[in-house]
Amino acid sequence: MNSVEQMIRDANPIQGEPELLSKAELDALLLLAKTRSGIVDVQEITKPIEPDKKDRRGWLVAAVAFAVVFVLVGAAMLFSSPANDTPPATTPPTTVATPATTVAAIEQTPTTLVENAIEETPTTTTTEAAPTVPVEQLATIAAYESTWNDGDEEAFRTLFTPSAEREADNFEMSGDVDVILKHMRGRLAMELELSIEGCTPLGDKSLCTATFDGLVPRAMSYAPWRDRYIFSFEGEQISHIEMVCIICWEQAAEWRFMDWIKTVEPSAQLVLSDGYTLADSEEKGAAWLEWAPKWHEAGRP
Amino acid sequence: MREIATTEYENLYRSHAQVIYAYCLRRTTTDEARDAMADVFVVAWRRFDTIPSGDDALPWLYGVARNVLADKQRSARRRGKLFAKAVANFEATVPGPEAQIVRNSEHEAVVSALGRLPEKDREVLLLVEWEGLSRETVAEMMFVSRSAIDKRITRAHKRLAAVLGLMTQDVGTPPVTIEEGGEA
Numbered sequence: 495m496n497s498v499e500q501m502i503r504d505a506n507p508i509q510g511e512p513e514l515l516s517k518a519e520l521d522a523l524l525l526l527a528k529t530r531s532g533i534v535d536v537q538e539i540t541k542p543i544e545p546d547k548k549d550r551r552g553w554l555v556a557a558v559a560f561a562v563v564f565v566l567v568g569a570a571m572l573f574s575s576p577a578n579d580t581p582p583a584t585t586p587p588t589t590v591a592t593p594a595t596t597v598a599a600i601e602q603t604p605t606t607l608v609e610n611a612i613e614e615t616p617t618t619t620t621t622e623a624a625p626t627v628p629v630e631q632l633a634t635i636a637a638y639e640s641t642w643n644d645g646d647e648e649a650f651r652t653l654f655t656p657s658a659e660r661e662a663d664n665f666e667m668s669g670d671v672d673v674i675l676k677h678m679r680g681r682l683a684m685e686l687e688l689s690i691e692g693c694t695p696l697g698d699k700s701l702c703t704a705t706f707d708g709l710v711p712r713a714m715s716y717a718p719w720r721d722r723y724i725f726s727f728e729g730e731q732i733s734h735i736e737m738v739c740i741i742c743w744e745q746a747a748e749w750r751f752m753d754w755i756k757t758v759e760p761s762a763q764l765v766l767s768d769g770y771t772l773a774d775s776e777e778k779g780a781a782w783l784e785w786a787p788k789w790h791e792a793g794r795p
Numbered sequence: 796m797r798e799i800a801t802t803e804y805e806n807l808y809r810s811h812a813q814v815i816y817a818y819c820l821r822r823t824t825t826d827e828a829r830d831a832m833a834d835v836f837v838v839a840w841r842r843f844d845t846i847p848s849g850d851d852a853l854p855w856l857y858g859v860a861r862n863v864l865a866d867k868q869r870s871a872r873r874r875g876k877l878f879a880k881a882v883a884n885f886e887a888t889v890p891g892p893e894a895q896i897v898r899n900s901e902h903e904a905v906v907s908a909l910g911r912l913p914e915k916d917r918e919v920l921l922l923v924e925w926e927g928l929s930r931e932t933v934a935e936m937m938f939v940s941r942s943a944i945d946k947r948i949t950r951a952h953k954r955l956a957a958v959l960g961l962m963t964q965d966v967g968t969p970p971v972t973i974e975e976g977g978e979a
Contacts, residue, residue, distance in 0.1 A: 503926045505905035508817045527836040
């Protein structure tokens with residue numbers, strides 16, 4: 495072998511036959527190839543999961559059990575009523591009033607956000623009281639949610655002050671609103687829907703639980719996923735949004751998310767901390783914009 | 796019937812995806828390599844009936860990968876640049892001990908010289924030296940005669956040696972001296 499041949503071989507950046515892709519990455523790329531080929535029906539894998547028959551049966555059993563109990567209690571009352579004409583002294587004399595907290599909660603509900611109040615108890619707060627997040631803040635957060643989903647850039651822009659240091663997902667983007675918008679468009683291109691389920695106060699900020707969902711991430715079996723955001727305000731504008739990474743603490747969920755990012759953006763440099771960051775996110779938005787049409791071509795509904 | 800084809804297709808994918816990805820990764824950036832690899836197997840599905848069986852499937856896939864990359868990298872100049880960039884950035888984008896990355900200034904000089912070769916010559920050379928294909932296989936893959944491949948390789952060697960010679964002033968010895976900071 496001459497020296498030129500040897501030099502070429504030595505310069506091979508991938509020596510031997512290394513397994514450069516993990517199984518998850520291989521699976522994801524196979525899914526991508528199948529989707530582009532039309533082997534996989536995206537509509538089929540994205541359709542909502544029907545309730546389990548077992549659940550229906552359980553429902554039926556519960557209904558029957560309730561009916562039986564109802565009949566038995568009714569019969570017992572019927573047979574025992576002559577002996578109990580006089581009500582016991584401890585019986586409350588008045589009808590039950592609506593709890594004040596419920597009324598307060600309803601009165602404080604400016605949008606649909608509070609109707610879906612947080613089901614999970616945030617790790618950072620233990621309060622179970624009705625939300626006391628200022629109406630103005632809730633309205634702004636609701637506006638954030640709707641403009642995100644509607645892609646209304648002008649409206650979205652007004653929700654951030656130019657001094658915002660971080661974008662909604664804690665992507666490090668130097669607070670450049672244009673970059674934020676570019677990223678948002680990337681998100682929208684993937685038809686990612688943001689649903690803010692509810693907010694609780696956190697000092698002078700608001701801690702909100704949000705769910706991301708959408709056809710593309712569902713097609714990749716990586717959605718919906720839930721995160722929490724801490725919204726900071728300057729007046730009525732959102733000045734700072736920090737993501738509290740819930741899923742990152744679970745290894746499986748963490749990898750699920752990372753796999754997804756790696757699939758849509760193979761060159762992404764993911765750094766997981768208390769949140770997560772993506773290096774050069776400006777390029778990511780553009781890359782997603784390029785990536786999403788491929789799903790359209792693949793027959794995505 | 797479709798299920799059988801799908802199973803065979805998946806087997807084809809699992810047998811060759813890694814090497815096709817490596818092929819793409821040696822020639823372009825990480826994200827484009829993944830995209831190209833997926834596209835190779837899109838073509839494989841569409842042309843599934845025409846894929847040679849057994850060991851001949853891999854050269855066929857290499858051929859598709861070459862066309863897919865050529866399609867993505869429209870101009871030959873861009874391909875040359877991307878090739879050098881892909882190899883240069885490989886360490887940064889694909890970390891991990893399995894990558895077996897050995898980079899030093901000597902290799903960079905070789906890669907740079909490879910990037911300056913005519914694309915057809917470079918491709919033939921790398922299919923043999925990096926992908927480990929026999930010259931006969933490369934000839935079949937490119938629909939040319941074995942002697943044509945021999946000529947291209949000889950020509951590529953000469954050009955490469957000449958380019959490296961310009962850099963090192965000595966074709967017969969390694970191109971970059973230790974004092975330049977090479978790891979040797």
